[in-house]
Amino acid sequence: MINSTSSTDRTVRADAVTAPSVSAKRLPAPRSDQLSTESAAFLHSELARQPEIRPEVVERARALAADPNYPSRDVLKNIGAFLLNSADLSEDRS
Secondary structure (H helix, E strand, O other): OOOOOOOOOOOOOHHHOOOOOOOOOOOOOOOOOOOOOHHHHHHHHHHHHOOOOOHHHHHHHHHHHHOOOOOOHHHHHHHHHHHHHOOOOOOOOO
């Protein structure tokens, strides 16, 4: 049996209840929904400044594609083991 160590008197005393402070912060009044396109316009302009084709990335991809050891044998073994050990999501588990 668990003995209670707290008081069994659960009545609220009038002196324990206080009115909210006058200095309490008030929540702002709800506003109607607003849409700002400033961020979208900025992102669009930054995207437009970027080149569509980045030669350094293309060259890196070509180098990796030509490398017979990419990805390494260890990476391929780890991915294969992960796939073999993963659950078959096509099976009904209900």
